[in-house]
Amino acid sequence: MSVNSEILSVVSKFIIPFIQVFGIYVIVNGHISPGGGFAGGTIIGASFILYRIVNGSDKAKDKFSYNTLIKAMCFSLIGYGLLKGYSFIGGGLNLHLPSFPIGTPGRIFSGGYLLPLNIFIGCIVAITMYFLYSLFSEGEI
Amino acid sequence: MRKFITVILTSLLIGIILIGVSDLPEFGKSDVPAHNYVSKTYLEDAVKETGALNIITGIILDYRAFDTFVEATVLFTGAIVVLLLLRREGDECE
Numbered sequence: 001m002s003v004n005s006e007i008l009s010v011v012s013k014f015i016i017p018f019i020q021v022f023g024i025y026v027i028v029n030g031h032i033s034p035g036g037g038f039a040g041g042t043i044i045g046a047s048f049i050l051y052r053i054v055n056g057s058d059k060a061k062d063k064f065s066y067n068t069l070i071k072a073m074c075f076s077l078i079g080y081g082l083l084k085g086y087s088f089i090g091g092g093l094n095l096h097l098p099s100f101p102i103g104t105p106g107r108i109f110s111g112g113y114l115l116p117l118n119i120f121i122g123c124i125v126a127i128t129m130y131f132l133y134s135l136f137s138e139g140e141i
Numbered sequence: 142m143r144k145f146i147t148v149i150l151t152s153l154l155i156g157i158i159l160i161g162v163s164d165l166p167e168f169g170k171s172d173v174p175a176h177n178y179v180s181k182t183y184l185e186d187a188v189k190e191t192g193a194l195n196i197i198t199g200i201i202l203d204y205r206a207f208d209t210f211v212e213a214t215v216l217f218t219g220a221i222v223v224l225l226l227l228r229r230e231g232d233e234c235e
Contacts, residue, residue: 030195031191031192031193031194031195031198031199031202032193032194032195033194033195034195034197035195036195036197036198036201036202037202073217076213077213077214077217080210080213081210084206084207084210087206088206088207102191102192103192105188105192105193105194106194110192111191111192111193111199112191112192112203113202113203114191114192114193114198114199114202114203117202117206117209118198118202120213121202121209121213124213124216124217125213125216127220128216128217128219128220131220131223131224132219132220132223135223135224135227135228136223136227138229139227139228139229140228140229
């Protein structure tokens with residue numbers, strides 16, 4: 001299933017990178033400006049869905065295969081659990097384990113674990129959006 | 142008979158929930174349990190303790206990170222269940 005429209009194909013080629021860069025911006029700046037993993041993940045998932053609508057499921061399967069997506073999703077979930085569990089155990093029991101410094105508020109690399117956690121959340125949300133769209137519309141990924 | 146029992150059960154449930162609602166504090170009062178020190182602490186200490194200028198991110202990914210973890214797990218479970226239920230037979234992704 002794909003839309004055979006020259007205009008849509010050209011415009012989507014132009015606009016999808018911008019959508020994805022904006023999504024990455026929202027995720028990476030999650031701790032210093034409005035946004036975060038959920039919002040940015042939704043934007044990136046929308047760009048995946050646009051790619052699939054325009055180019056059809058065969059090309060989309062080449063670009064983002066089922067195996068890659070499910071591996072990225074499981075890795076993100078496990079990584080979130082391990083990272084935040086480590087932080088909670090170290091902080092709750094006063095163990096003084098080595099951890100990311102908080103740094104200067106306002107910089108990208110600050111805020112301890114917030115940046116990697118935002119990236120993990122964004123990954124999970126984007127892939128879930130893409131999964132739900134492709135399963136509901138075509139019954140396959 | 143079944144309809145009768147349904148009506149009775151529904152009115153009972155509605156009654157119980159209304160009893161609960163009638164005990165809620167009055168709208169707009171200042172000395173309710175929800176207005177305790179927590180919101181003040183978040184406003185004052187969140188930037189210093191978490192390093193996030195966006196306090197919402199500081200709260201959902203630091204103070205309440207396990208809540209967000211379970212939210213992500215709910216999303217994951219939803220995707221897996223939809224995959225199980227809606228996948229066409231004979232598709233290669235198994």
